[in-house]
Amino acid sequence: MQRIGVFVCWCGSNIAATVDVNAVSEALSHEPGVVYSINYQYMCSEAGQNLIKDAIREKKLTGVVICSCSPRMHEATFLKAAAAAGLNPYMVEIANIREQCSWIHKDMPTATEKAIILGRAAIAKVQLNTPLTAGESPVTKRALVIGGGIAGIQTALDIAEAGFEVDIVEKQPTIGGKMTQLDKTFPTLDCAACILTPKMVDCAQNENINIYAYSEVAEVKGFVGNFTVKIRKKARYVDETKCTGCGLCTEKCPQKKVPNEFNLGMDTRRAIYIPFAQAVPKIATIDPDYCNMLKNGKCGVCAKVCTAGAINYKQQDEIIEREYGAIVVATGYNPIKLDNFDEYSYSQSNDVVTPLEFERLMNAAGPTNGVLLRPSDGKHPHTIVFVQCVGSRDTSGCGKPYCSKICCMYTAKHAMLTREKYPDTDVYVFYIDVRTPGKSFDEFYRRAVEEYGVHYIKGMVGKVTPRADGKLSVQASDLIANE
Amino acid sequence: MSKYDKEQVLCSSGVNVLKCMRCGKCSATCPSYDEMEYHPHEFVYMVEKGQIDKLMASPSIYKCLSCYACVERCPRGVEPAKLVEALRLLVIRQQGQNHLKADDIPALLDEDLPQQAIVTALRKYSK
Ligand SMILES: Cc1cc2nc3c(=O)[nH]c(=O)nc-3n(C[C@H](O)[C@H](O)[C@H](O)COP(=O)(O)OP(=O)(O)OC[C@H]3O[C@@H](n4cnc5c(N)ncnc54)[C@H](O)[C@@H]3O)c2cc1C
Ligand code: SF4
Ligand code: SF4
Ligand code: SF4
Ligand code: SF4
Numbered sequence: 001m002q003r004i005g006v007f008v009c010w011c012g013s014n015i016a017a018t019v020d021v022n023a024v025s026e027a028l029s030h031e032p033g034v035v036y037s038i039n040y041q042y043m044c045s046e047a048g049q050n051l052i053k054d055a056i057r058e059k060k061l062t063g064v065v066i067c068s069c070s071p072r073m074h075e076a077t078f079l080k081a082a083a084a085a086g087l088n089p090y091m092v093e094i095a096n097i098r099e100q101c102s103w104i105h106k107d108m109p110t111a112t113e114k115a116i117i118l119g120r121a122a123i124a125k126v127q128l129n130t131p132l133t134a135g136e137s138p139v140t141k142r143a144l145v146i147g148g149g150i151a152g153i154q155t156a157l158d159i160a161e162a163g164f165e166v167d168i169v170e171k172q173p174t175i176g177g178k179m180t181q182l183d184k185t186f187p188t189l190d191c192a193a194c195i196l197t198p199k200m201v202d203c204a205q206n207e208n209i210n211i212y213a214y215s216e217v218a219e220v221k222g223f224v225g226n227f228t229v230k231i232r233k234k235a236r237y238v239d240e241t242k243c244t245g246c247g248l249c250t251e252k253c254p255q256k257k258v259p260n261e262f263n264l265g266m267d268t269r270r271a272i273y274i275p276f277a278q279a280v281p282k283i284a285t286i287d288p289d290y291c292n293m294l295k296n297g298k299c300g301v302c303a304k305v306c307t308a309g310a311i312n313y314k315q316q317d318e319i320i321e322r323e324y325g326a327i328v329v330a331t332g333y334n335p336i337k338l339d340n341f342d343e344y345s346y347s348q349s350n351d352v353v354t355p356l357e358f359e360r361l362m363n364a365a366g367p368t369n370g371v372l373l374r375p376s377d378g379k380h381p382h383t384i385v386f387v388q389c390v391g392s393r394d395t396s397g398c399g400k401p402y403c404s405k406i407c408c409m410y411t412a413k414h415a416m417l418t419r420e421k422y423p424d425t426d427v428y429v430f431y432i433d434v435r436t437p438g439k440s441f442d443e444f445y446r447r448a449v450e451e452y453g454v455h456y457i458k459g460m461v462g463k464v465t466p467r468a469d470g471k472l473s474v475q476a477s478d479l480i481a482n483e
Numbered sequence: 484m485s486k487y488d489k490e491q492v493l494c495s496s497g498v499n500v501l502k503c504m505r506c507g508k509c510s511a512t513c514p515s516y517d518e519m520e521y522h523p524h525e526f527v528y529m530v531e532k533g534q535i536d537k538l539m540a541s542p543s544i545y546k547c548l549s550c551y552a553c554v555e556r557c558p559r560g561v562e563p564a565k566l567v568e569a570l571r572l573l574v575i576r577q578q579g580q581n582h583l584k585a586d587d588i589p590a591l592l593d594e595d596l597p598q599q600a601i602v603t604a605l606r607k608y609s610k
Contacts, residue, residue: 343512343556393504394558432506462511462556477510477522 002063002091004126005036005055006119009043009068011098016041018102020112024067028119033127035059044074049081056085063091063126067119069098088131095122139225140325144169146217149177152330153199160208167210167322168203169217169231174279176200177332181262181356183363183370186413187444193278200280213281218319220327227324235315237286237294238272242310245282247274249302249311258290260367263360266375267367272302276365284310336391340398344387349466350375355407358414362421372422377470381425384418385474386411387461388431408435412448419452428455430476488535488573496569500531502559509553509563519543523553523563530566535573544570 008025010016021039029037036059042048043066055061064087066078071094079089097115105111143159145152148170159166168175179185182192203209212231219230255271262275271290274282284302292299293313303311335356338346346352351374353361364370374381388411391399408431415427429448434456436442448454461476477483493500509523510516521529521543529538538544547567554562588604 389506389558393506395502396558396560399558432504459507460511460558462508462513462552475511477507477516477524479505479507479510479524482522 002033002127003035003061004033004063004065004123005059005061006034006065007043007052008039010041011069015098015102018105018108018111019097019115020108023112024115024119027116031120031123043068044077052081053085056087065093065095065122065126067095067097070096090132091129093122093126095119140323142324143326144229144324145328145330147330147332148175149330149332150179150196153203155328155330156203156209160206165208167212169212169215171216173214173285174275175211175213181359183359184417186409187440197278204280214285225325227327229322229324231320233318233320235317237313237315238284239310239312240283242308243283244308248305249284250274252301252305254301255290255292258287263367264357266360336399341390343463345464345466349472351472352464355410362417383426386429403435409441412445415454416448416452419454428457430457430459430461432460489533491573492530492535492566492569495572496565498562498565500527503527503561504559508556508558512552512556514550515546515548518546526563526566527561538570539574
């Protein structure tokens with residue numbers, strides 16, 4: 001039979017306000033094997049720990065039960081205290097009478113009864129415990145980063161810098177993520193590519209980093225420290241070891257009408273393509289949905305023009321199995337679809353654009369070479385309206401209930417950049433709240449108002465209607481002026 | 484205004500005014516906006532503040548077309564039009580507020596008026 005000590009914690013009033021701690025320590029003192037049972041205001045405090053240590057020594061305890069908060073909070077504290085007093089730390093059990101009892105009950109008698117039951121269960125467990133010794137198990141010293149956006153890239157660079165091997169699995173043909181599509185970045189208005197592309201190149205050149213682009217994770221097995229991962233490397237129909245990224249095939253491919261996802265479908269690319277000039281890895285990829293050769297065996301132009309002989313129409317998906325010690329998921333975000341928001345006429349007018357499309361329209365490598373033009377008629381817009389919070393903060397079921405946290409800032413950026421390049425264009429921002437937490441963020445938004453003369457109007461836009469003359473009419477109310 | 488009326492508006496409309504985030508999209512979408520003294524987002528806020536009497540006295544509640552555009556568009560599912568309907572009901576249900584006496588009705592009748600409308604009017608105003 002064990003000699004068990006029970007220590008019931010009040011956690012100030014966190015436990016004691018709903019659980020009768022005296023009744024608990026009293027009741028548990030009668031359990032088989034219990035030779036000592038007390039309660040105290042803060043068991044985790046220095047004084048509380050000393051109560052435990054002293055009792056272990058004086059009462060010759062062979063097991064300890066602590067009725068307190070979740071083991072996530074203080075298991076380590078109590079295990080250490082027990083070890084310091086000479087008890088095997090695995091002879092300590094914690095009954096969670098805070099998160100799983102006092103916090104979720106209002107009624108003292110029921111909470112007290114439950115605390116006693118939880119305490120009894122822990123005592124029963126200690127009865128069966130045997131002293132353990134901690135062992136070690138080896139860890140695979142290689143990490144996997146899923147997603148090669150700026151977050152995944154920086155993570156990989158940091159891990160590599162610390163001296164470990166790291167693989168990036170990216171489902172697109174190139175790493176870079178959404179940031180490749182941005183023009184300038186808030187709050188500094190630096191060019192996005194100038195920050196991003198050197199890091200992409202660093203990834204490619206770093207000996208510790210291995211990029212699996214155009215690949216996805218097919219399976220993860222194992223446990224922390226020892227994962228086995230299957231990576232599906234999708235067929236590019238181009239031999240990575242031979243392709244030099246010269247781009248000749250992308251000029252000669254006769255299939256020209258493929259919507260270019262990099263410019264969000266605002267222009268076209270070929271069936272064989274390299275997403276953009278600074279792609280990493282810079283390797284061509286054949287889009288099997290559009291390639292004439294892959295669809296009906298009629299073409300083969302790219303294979304003829306490729307001087308490196310890299311084209312391989314027979315290439316298959318490949319499964320690679322690797323071991324990893326840690327996995328970082330950095331799969332980023334996707335903008336909301338506008339199907340549920342037809343009041344804004346996105347599907348009816350080419351001149352209603354999403355913010356990412358706006359980035360491409362402002363970008364020198366975009367479909368308009370950086371000149372802000374109306375997609376419908378290529379004319380210069382004289383008034384631009386930004387509609388905030390579309391699809392955010394929406395509990396009606398059409399959108400997401402949360403605030404995206406980022407759009408207030410990039411809208412201030414878009415507004416400012418527009419005013420800077422085109423002072424004759426009036427810019428209106430219809431907002432519900434302007435949310436700009438972050439270093440220099442509110443100052444950034446105020447600059448849009450005070451220095452760039454952007455008009456901020458409180459009130460969500462209700463409706464956008466294409467007019468017969470090709471312009472758009474926007475219906476909103478100004479809640480502050482009440483008009 | 485008594486709290487009773489606010490409770491009644493909330494209860495008969497089934498609307499939770501506390502869900503409103505004051506974005507004004509209801510007003511921005513309302514076809515009667517220009518006709519109104521108080522606008523859809525103000526209905527919501529004023530009901531929350533218990534200003535039921537002001538709303539009941541305002542012609543705005545009759546300017547609402549019950550088109551439900553505000554209900555359809557509200558990002559928080561607040562349903563302002565249902566408040567307007569509840570306010571109109573509250574006005575109708577008031578005792579002794581009839582604008583019309585039963586005796587006046589025959590003089591107002593015209594031939595095209597359906598029989599059912601006359602019966603309804605007599606029932607309603609002959610209390
Ligand atoms: C219009 C707009 C303007 C913005 N402007 C700014 C700005 O000025 N300044 C600023 O700081 N921020 C800005 N942002 C925010 C910025 O874009 C993001 O914070 C940043 O790009 C997020 O990077 P990320 O790596 O987390 O995600 P992403 O860039 O989304 O990258 C995720 C990557 O993971 C890949 N991936 C996803 N799922 C898988 C999978 N299952 N397997 C393998 N790979 C996968 C994706 O292909 C992608 O490459 C803006 C955002 C928008 C929409
Ligand atoms: S084989 Fe396919 S990818 Fe190559 S040139 Fe022809 S259509 Fe383009
Ligand atoms: S408050 Fe600003 S950051 Fe939040 S969802 Fe609306 S526009 Fe986006
Ligand atoms: S239901 Fe009434 S308040 Fe709502 S949008 Fe229509 S007219 Fe306006
Ligand atoms: S649309 Fe809905 S959330 Fe917005 S002000 Fe009107 S009632 Fe409130």
